[in-house]
Amino acid sequence: MSGRGLHRLRERARQDDGVAIVAAVSVAMLVGMLALAIVAVAVYETRATGRDRARSVAVAAAEARVDKLIASIQATAPASLPCGQLTDSFTLAADSVDRTATVTYYDAAGAEVPCGSLATTRLAQAAIRTTADTGPIVGTQPAERTVETLVRLNPSFGNDLDKAIFGNAGVRLANQANIYGQNGQPDADVYTNGDVYCSNNQHFFGSLIAQGQIRLENTCTIEVDAHARTGITATNPGVTINGRALVSSGNISLGPAKLGQQARASGTVSGNVCSTSGKCVGGQSVPAPATATFPILNWNATTQSEWAANGYTTVVTFPRTGFACGWYNGPNLVGRDGKSKSLNGKADGVGAWMYANAWKLTGPTILVSTCTDKVTLQGVDVAINDNLAIFAKGGMTFSNQTQIYATTSIHRNLYLIQPYDSVSAPGSCGDGISLDNQVTVQNTVDVLMYSPCSIRKANNTEHYGQIYAGGTATIDNRLEMYYQPLPVWGVQSATSSVEYYNLEILYKRENA
Structure with a gap:
């Protein structure tokens, strides 16, 4: 190749080097921009995820506080009921939660009852409102959620x-009786110092307690226990005892009846349910039913x-x-x-x-x-x-x-x-x-x-x-x-x- 041809090739190579530098710089800038975009998206998504988590934590914390106050009211004497503004704090993983709860009581006329008068006033309703705050995530507002509830209060009196x-001499139910407890609770107990006879289509949302015997025929359902002194007899597959069958001085004969927990007696225990190991236990020392005068x-x-x-x-x-x-x-x-x-x-x-x-x-x-x-x-x-x-x-x-x-x-x-x-x-x-x-x-x-x-x-x-x-x-x-x-x-x-x-x-x- 002549000297002139070599010179031209060298000149073209120098020109290509300039283009490559520009291209390389452009690619680097594009990659940098993409990286920045990815980082920005990642930061945004992290904040959004954190924000959503904080919201979920806040609403769960507020509802948990409401539920705890509901349980506290139901288990507390009137003079010690939670009342007014109540605050607490706790840490859950990365979140620090502050909660403010307000409990307000009302009488039957709808008037607000002061906290100092709870023991001397018949209460009818309680309003509970709890706000939970998880604190701010960098670059965001605090996650704050409020849960509120209104409950009706039904008094249970301290009497015999x-x-x-x-x-006292016996309880006899011939046909179609439903004995419901308070507010759906299985607390409607039936007691006798004699015998209980359930003849047909009864449902007891509580326990049957007899110092004599309990006889269950046709369709009878007991949501809690059947506790008798001298015996329990069930004669129909429609009989259901969802709790225990207990006899302190006699036998239990369940026949085709259904039993939720265990049958225990001082004497013998028989019935279809006894095919399940441990379901029926005889020859035991069973406490007598509590006596009520x-x-x-x-x-x-x-x-x-x-x-x-x-x-x-x-x-x-x-x-x-x-x-x-x-x-x-x-x-x-x-x-x-x-x-x-x-x-x-x-x-x-x-x-x-x-x-x-x-x-x-x-x-x-x-x-x-x-x-x-x-x-x-x-x-x-x-x-x-x-x-x-x-x-x-x-x-x-x-x-x-x-x-x-x-x-x-x-x-x-x-x-x-x-x-x-x-x-x-x-x-x-x-x-x-x-x-x-x-x-x-x-x-x-x-x-x-x-x-x-x-x-x-x-x-x-x-x-x-x-x-x-x-x-x-x-x-x-x-x-x-x-x-x-x-x-x-x-x-x-x-x-x-x-x-x-x-x-x-x-x-x-x-x-x-």
């Missing part, structure tokens, strides 16, 4: 009358003073002018509906007075009947405007589509009491109180039925409250019962104080 049904509630000056000390200062005594013992045969009376109605042959003197006056009560009231005749309502609706206690020497009988209801949405207590000292032979005196043929009580009226004699409820009835029979408590047909303990005064060892509150959650939500 703590059973849903107490039949039928409470004594008399009507006397001491009882009256105790009720008066708790607001029942108005006492109306029968017989009285216009409302004698026996059937009412007076002029027409005007009830809450404003209509004049003849009650001749439909009510006794006390029942007639209730129809005409209970809807106008201005405070807790006691009706005392010294008549040997029963307080009677036959197809007569009664509205009550305040708490009402009836102490009737002759007992009571309501029937023929009688309805009892409150004049407002505020819960009222109705006490149907035949005093213990009104009969000469408690437990052997027939039916002291009977509710027959579609007697309906509105769900805003809680009823305690107490008699030293037997108590019978029959044919399509509802009941919110308790039944205490010194004889046999008999449910003939179709009872829907919702256990609600009522405060009682004048009973041996009973107190009127609220022991704790059961909670019903009305709502729980995040509030942004």
Whole structure:
């Protein structure tokens, strides 16, 4: 190649070197820009992920604080309830969480109750609001979340009358009965110093406790325990005991029944469920059922003073002018509906007075009947405007589509009491109180039925409250019962104080 050709090649190479440098610099700049973009995206995503995590931690921390306060309220005596503004802090992994909770209580009228008055005021609702703050992540605002709830408070009283049904001589349920606990809880216990007979289609949301035997036929479901002294017998595959079957001085025969936990007896244990190892254990030392003595509630000056000390200062005594013992045969009376109605042959003197006056009560009231005749309502609706206690020497009988209801949405207590000292032979005196043929009580009226004699409820009835029979408590047909303990005064060892509150959650939500 000539010298001129070599010179041209060298000149072109020098020109290509310049282009390569420019290209290399451009590629380096592009890679740098991409790297910066990747780093920026990574930083953004890290912050976003951290922010999302912080939000999740905040809402979980707020809800956890609300749940803890709910549990605390349900397990705490009124004087020690958490109240007002409460703060706490904790560290979870990389997050430091500060929480501020506010607990506010309200009475039945909706008025706020000061923290210092919780022990002396009947509470109806509690509002809980908790805000959790996880602190800021660099370059972001703090993650703050608020959870709030409103709960209804149902009082549980510290007294001896703590059973849903107490039949001193026995409990007999013939057909279709559902005994529900408080707020869905399995606490509607049924107790007797005699025997329990469940004949058909009953569901107990609590335990059956008998000093005698428990006999379960057809479809009977017990959500907790069946605990008897002398024996338990089940004869149908529709029988279910979701808790334990316990007998301290006898045998257990479960047949084809279902059992959730274990059957233990001092004698023998048999049944289909015993094919599962460890399910049935006989020849054991089994504790006897805890003994409960039928409470004594008399009507006397001491009882009256105790009720008066708790607001029942108005006492109306029968017989009285216009409302004698026996059937009412007076002029027409005007009830809450404003209509004049003849009650001749439909009510006794006390029942007639209730129809005409209970809807106008201005405070807790006691009706005392010294008549040997029963307080009677036959197809007569009664509205009550305040708490009402009836102490009737002759007992009571309501029937023929009688309805009892409150004049407002505020819960009222109705006490149907035949005093213990009104009969000469408690437990052997027939039916002291009977509710027959579609007697309906509105769900805003809680009823305690107490008699030293037997108590019978029959044919399509509802009941919110308790039944205490010194004889046999008999449910003939179709009872829907919702256990609600009522405060009682004048009973041996009973107190009127609220022991704790059961909670019903009305709502729980995040509030942004």
